[in-house]
Amino acid sequence: MAEISRREFLRMGAVLAAGAGLSCDAAQALAAGLERVFSGQKRVLWLQGMSCTGCSVSLLNSDEPGPVELITQVISVVFHPTLSAAQGGLVTETLDRLAEAGDFFLVLEGAVCPKMPQACTVAGRPLTDLLPPLLKRAQFVVTAGSCAAFGGIPGADGNLTGAMGLKEFMIDRGIPVENKLVNCPGCPVHPHTMVTTLAYLAGVGYPAVDPATLTPNMICSASVHDDCPRFHHWQKQHFAEHFGDEGCLFKLGCLGPLSRSDCSHRQWNGGINWCIRAGAPCIACTSEDFAKRKSFPFYRLGEKYHAVAYDDADRKGTTT
Ligand code: SF4
Ligand code: SF4
Structure with a gap:
């Protein structure tokens, strides 16, 4: 894996901070956050619920950093259902190990469907069973897109799966959302919204959010x-x-x-x-x-x- 210089991290931090209207100090913090994620200190687990994968595709349209840089050098992704080659038992073992170890960022793309768990599985296991231990052990949880944040298209009136956003699911399962869950809606989510939010969480901590929607004020x-x-x-x-x-x-x-x-x-x-x-x-x-x-x-x-x-x-x- 190629090295990214400190100067390059500072440049990326400045671009993200400028996009979100943040200060110079925040730019340095974002650069530090990107560096932390890059160095593997902050592992990112990306899971997909009921989704079209559009938010992952959107992420690959990132330009600062670019897509190849992003997934090979900046975001230390432990597992991504579309990008990772791992399948079956290897995936569930990885998730179990992660749930035990803790200290990672969990990103969810797509809605959760508690009324019809078999409608959405990861390596043969219902997402609704896999999620709770991971949600409890993750340092921060970020939704990618409106389906994960609020239910979106899978949660449309009349759906049979009970599809809902992650906040509703966490509250339903008694898992606290305060200072943990950040919603990044959009159909799809903007790649800079995801990268800025992850860098902010790694470099600064939990951002100021709207108390009802849990969307970051710096963007929404x-x-x-x-x-x-x-x-x-x-x-x-x-x-x-x-x-x-x-x-x-x-x-x-x-x-x-x-x-x-x-x-x-x-x-x-x-x-x-x-x-x-x-x-x-x-x-x-x-x-x-x-x-x-x-x-x-x-x-x-x-x-x-x-x-x-x-x-x-x-x-x-x-x-x-
Ligand atoms: S302009 Fe409206 S519909 Fe278009 S991406 Fe922005 S929020 Fe979504
Ligand atoms: S001014 Fe408001 S209503 Fe008119 S095009 Fe712009 S966003 Fe839409």
Whole structure:
């Protein structure tokens, strides 16, 4: 494995801190956190529940650090269902050993399904059986994406599996979430959100979170609407009537006021573009209700299906 220099860690820490609007001190702490994870001092166990693997694919679209750097040099992954070659007994032995040893970060991608445990297994064992000892022994637990955080698509109204987010599952099993669980929603989660959160946990500790959603304030304090480049159109009530028009996309179904995320700052695919700049309404993929409620469709017509309450006085100017 190639060595990463201290200078390179500092550069990556600075990029992550700038993306999250954090200070220079935080940049150094993030660099130290990345170094700790890289050196193997902080092992990361990545598990998948009911998911499409999209959040893992998103992670591989990371640009600072890049995907190869990320999985071969930065994140010390003990096991990842898609990336690891291990199967069967080797996997369950690894998980049992880890649960015994403790002191690792657990990342969960995808929802948990307690009503139908056989719908989601790891190496032949139901995830719902494997998770509790690992959750108890992990130093920190991070959800990757809205399915793991809030139930998401598998947790949609009418599902038979009882799919739910990890917070609900932990509370259900009597496992404390305070100062332990950080929710990183999104469909998929932004790769920088994951890397910044893991580096912060390793370098600084548990971040400030929203008490209800457990999402990190450094990334999710402002809504997409708060920092939207089309906000001036909203203020002037200048709404696009058709896709491709100038103007605020609210009447074409934009749910930006309901989604807390820093998409407008970081954008996607290395800062090339993002939903609203591409002319697509925000579908609130980071919100608690995303994909779950029949009353919360991806696309709504004007205000027919969903009343959006937003007071301009509540607008936050930054994500810090
Ligand atoms: S409703 Fe959507 S397009 Fe309009 S300002 Fe808000 S986030 Fe931007
Ligand atoms: S703009 Fe909205 S739908 Fe698009 S990634 Fe951000 S939160 Fe998700």
